[in-house]
Amino acid sequence: MRRDDFPILNEQVHGRQLVYLDNAATTQKPQVVIDAIAEAYSHWNANVHRGVHHLSQVATQNHEEARKKVAKLIHAQSEEEIIFTKGTTDSINMLARSFGDAMVGEGDEIIVSQLEHHSNIVPWQMLCERKKAVMKVIPLREDLSLDIEEFKGILNKKTRLVSVAHVSNVLGIVNPIKEIVKLAHEKGIAVCVDGAQSVPHLAVDVQQLDCDFLVFSAHKMYGPTGLGVLYGKKKWLDKLPPAEGGGEMIEHVSFEKTTYNVLPYKFEAGTPNYVGSYAFGKAIDYMQEIGLENIATHEHALAEYIEEELSKISQVRVYAAKQPKAGAVSFNVYRADGVLIHPFDVGVLLDRQGVAVRTGHHCAEPLIDYLGVPGTVRASVGMYNTKEDIDTFVAALKKAIMMLE
Numbered sequence: 522m523r524r525d526d527f528p529i530l531n532e533q534v535h536g537r538q539l540v541y542l543d544n545a546a547t548t549q550k551p552q553v554v555i556d557a558i559a560e561a562y563s564h565w566n567a568n569v570h571r572g573v574h575h576l577s578q579v580a581t582q583n584h585e586e587a588r589k590k591v592a593k594l595i596h597a598q599s600e601e602e603i604i605f606t607k608g609t610t611d612s613i614n615m616l617a618r619s620f621g622d623a624m625v626g627e628g629d630e631i632i633v634s635q636l637e638h639h640s641n642i643v644p645w646q647m648l649c650e651r652k653k654a655v656m657k658v659i660p661l662r663e664d665l666s667l668d669i670e671e672f673k674g675i676l677n678k679k680t681r682l683v684s685v686a687h688v689s690n691v692l693g694i695v696n697p698i699k700e701i702v703k704l705a706h707e708k709g710i711a712v713c714v715d716g717a718q719s720v721p722h723l724a725v726d727v728q729q730l731d732c733d734f735l736v737f738s739a740h741k742m743y744g745p746t747g748l749g750v751l752y753g754k755k756k757w758l759d760k761l762p763p764a765e766g767g768g769e770m771i772e773h774v775s776f777e778k779t780t781y782n783v784l785p786y787k788f789e790a791g792t793p794n795y796v797g798s799y800a801f802g803k804a805i806d807y808m809q810e811i812g813l814e815n816i817a818t819h820e821h822a823l824a825e826y827i828e829e830e831l832s833k834i835s836q837v838r839v840y841a842a843k844q845p846k847a848g849a850v851s852f853n854v855y856r857a858d859g860v861l862i863h864p865f866d867v868g869v870l871l872d873r874q875g876v877a878v879r880t881g882h883h884c885a886e887p888l889i890d891y892l893g894v895p896g897t898v899r900a901s902v903g904m905y906n907t908k909e910d911i912d913t914f915v916a917a918l919k920k921a922i923m924m925l926e
Contacts, residue, residue: 526553526905528552533875535872539875539877542877542910542914543878543901545879545901547746548742549905551807554745561796569793583799584795584798588600590802591603591805594720595735596726598755599755601755602755606749608738608746609717614640614644618648618764620711620757622762624711625652626654628654628655629652633657634658634686634696635660636691636692638690638715639885659672665844667701669700676710678708680708683712683713684712684714685715686719687720688722690717690718690884691889691897693824693848699731711757713736714734716737717736717738718847719847721742724814733754735751735752745801747794748794748798758787763781768792769782769790769792770787808904820848820904826908827915830915831915840892851883852897862922864880864894864898867898870921871921878914881896882896883899
């Protein structure tokens with residue numbers, strides 16, 4: 522899929538052609554995104570909003586056009602529901618402060634799952650400590666899918682919010698978000714969806730999911746770093762207080778009282794990353810030109826091929842094998858005597874052969890502890906990966922296993 526549009530893929534690593542399979546951590550950038558950043562700083566760099574001069578008006582128009590593109594991408598009802606942040610982590614922290622201050626009190630409960638990234642655990646823990654609230658956890662079934670029956674049992678009148686990943690960043694499992702939202706809404710409970718690993722790989726429609734909040738990052742979907750999105754239903758954003766103060770989020774300031782701006786600016790304190798938003802808009806255009814469904818189909822086939830090839834290696838254990846996945850496959854390697862080969866060692870030897878994968882706990886220590894291992898090796902695909910990439914990866918893995926025996 523237009524591999525030549527990504528200049529970094531021509532790089533040599535340790536004398537080998539780069540095979541990049543660490544897309545769940547961050548994706549590489551097409552030339553059109555790189556050019557957009559250079560264009561912004563070269564031709565129209567100026568602070569957005571309230572500027573009457575030409576450069577500021579161009580910058581503002583480009584920034585707000587990007588917001589419209591994001592709204593259209595996820596099928597939000599309005600661009601008012603799109604808040605630009607620094608990334609998924611920032612979005613969740615912002616929500617934990619805003620929603621937490623307004624809606625959570627002593628003894629109330631927040632529900633997350635065993636699969637969560639630290640960024641969807643720690644902000645809620647901090648909220649619970651601050652408000653003397655309680656965190657509950659959706660456990661896993663034997664096949665590593667979420668135990669929905671157990672989830673039904675922990676939903677109760679004290680639950681204020683369910684915050685759960687759409688796709689596991691470790692296992693690649695696609696969680697049943699529509700069912701989770703439906704069950705929560707039947708009890709009047711709001712739901713936040715961590716879409717960091719789903720929006721890049723699936724066609725996500727917030728109205729179809731009916732989630733109250735969705736968070737994701739630009740850099741995981743071929744855009745720049747330092748930019749994220751917090752989508753919220755207007756009914757929620759209207760009632761929640763801003764999490765940060767200063768800059769664009771004000772309407773009027775006096776020493777007696779400050780009033781706040783309209784949506785979405787109420788939640789966007791300080792100078793926004795308008796260059797990042799412009800470049801992200803170009804990344805969205807690029808993805809939509811190829812087709813979100815085409816990307817999803819291509820990546821799904823590659824993930825299945827990875828599992829298929831790994832299943833042929835007797836010393837490899839794939840986690841959540843044959844579960845529906847979006848882009849990522851996690852596994853470990855064992856010696857013939859059954860002793861685990863540390864994922865770090867596997868990753869280093871793959872790197873020496875030009876193959877980039879991620880090793881470790883993937884910022885999901887509770888899940889890794891549950892699996893009873895020090896970490897995993899994770900291969901994750903993007904639109905530019907090919908079947909030949911997978912073949913190179915598997916051949917390199919077999920060589921690494923021989924060296925580590």
